[in-house]
Amino acid sequence: MSFQHLIPLWLTVLLLAPMLLACLVLLVRRPRQRLAWLRRALMVVLLVIVALRPVTLLEGESTQRMNANVFFVVDRTGSMNAEDYDGARPRLDGVRADMHQIMDMTQGARYSIIGFDSSATTQLPLTTDAGAASAWIDTLTTEQTRYSKGSNVDRPLDTLLRGISEAKSTDPDSSVIVYVLSDGENTDGKDSETFSAVAQFTDGGGVLGYGTPEGGPMKAVGGETDGQYITDSSGAQGLSRIDETQLQTIAGQMGVPYIHRTAPGGDLAPTMEGITLRPIQTTARQRTPSFDDHSWIPAIPLAVLFVWELAALTYRLPRRLERGDFTRQDPHAGEAQ
CATH class of the missing domain: 3.40.50.410 (von Willebrand factor, type A domain)
Structure with a gap:
């Protein structure tokens, strides 16, 4: 097993390490949203694996x-x-x-x-x-x-x-x-x-x-x-x-x-x-260099988690809008004229 990086390793670390650290910190600090931040941390880990692109080198045909x-x-x-x-x-x-x-x-x-x-x-x-x-x-x-x-x-x-x-x-x-x-x-x-x-x-x-x-x-x-x-x-x-x-x-x-x-x-x-x-x-x-590319394996659960995340955000959006509309009402609207 070896790696054929999709992007340079230093760029992978620079982009994804802070994202993973943020997810882990919020996982601890927001216990009521622990499942959501665990899902996001797992998405980042899978994205790292895809970016590293694990492959198995094959003996090429002469x-x-x-x-x-x-x-x-x-x-x-x-x-x-x-x-x-x-x-x-x-x-x-x-x-x-x-x-x-x-x-x-x-x-x-x-x-x-x-x-x-x-x-x-x-x-x-x-x-x-x-x-x-x-x-x-x-x-x-x-x-x-x-x-x-x-x-x-x-x-x-x-x-x-x-x-x-x-x-x-x-x-x-x-x-x-x-x-x-x-x-x-x-x-x-x-x-x-x-x-x-x-x-x-x-x-x-x-x-x-x-x-x-x-x-x-x-x-x-x-x-x-x-x-x-x-x-x-x-x-x-x-x-x-x-x-x-x-x-x-x-x-x-x-x-x-x-x-x-x-x-x-x-x-x-x-x-x-x-x-x-x-x-x-x-x-x-x-x-002729050739290899079996295994990056599709983590890409499948990554896609599933992404759809889950999108569905969760879509489900919460109407409720957030409703709460936002209520809190932005004129505080004096109920007072007698």
Whole structure:
């Protein structure tokens, strides 16, 4: 048994020791309220235990890094809400499913996520924390519709080049695997810059396309029209259509396959062709720290005592108000006029 303090020990003592001392003094000095002050003292003791956070350390599972750096380039523009994936589901559903599938294929790799909409940013720097990557995937949304300023699939190009060139330089023994997940639709009226420079740093990956040539309607995100279908300038329902020609061009420039994704699952093996994942040789195996947290045990009776205290205060409040009203009456109110 050991302790993983929720707050520093000195702060626990500074805050809770005076409270406990006050409860014990009043427990002795107010015998008619002894039960109430005993309850409050016990609440403070239980709060101390929760703050100390008793835990039992567990032997963590050994983890080894694999020789792969996986970069996800994710389209977060409003068109990725278009409902023409796997029937009438939003395209982002497909992106989430495919990113999880790729992570299953590359367990132990390092992951980085670059998101782009009206701008491009590194959402997750290169890390072995697969949990952080999964959490980002599960909460993936598009940009708010009112902030959209037009999009182009080349927007993340500079950010991607910086990331993969640095990974290749600092970790030359690992493969760089890049996945671009998009519908390929440009709405800024400009031609896309070439992705040819990516090829020199890339060992595998793919361009994954979402949507249909017929297109799908999309709902607005944020603002007064949140959840409503977007309309065009004529008032008709707006449609977003996949640009497979654009996506195929990018895949050719990068030297990776293009795959049209229409439903969860399916074969992504071509994106890993020629890549063999193996553990990176290190002087020691890292262990993932873990423990059983027992702070919930004192938290249960603490919650019960808190409800008891609240109920007792609520029960006494009307009586106190009545006594207060009586004592504040005009002492001369009963005298004859």
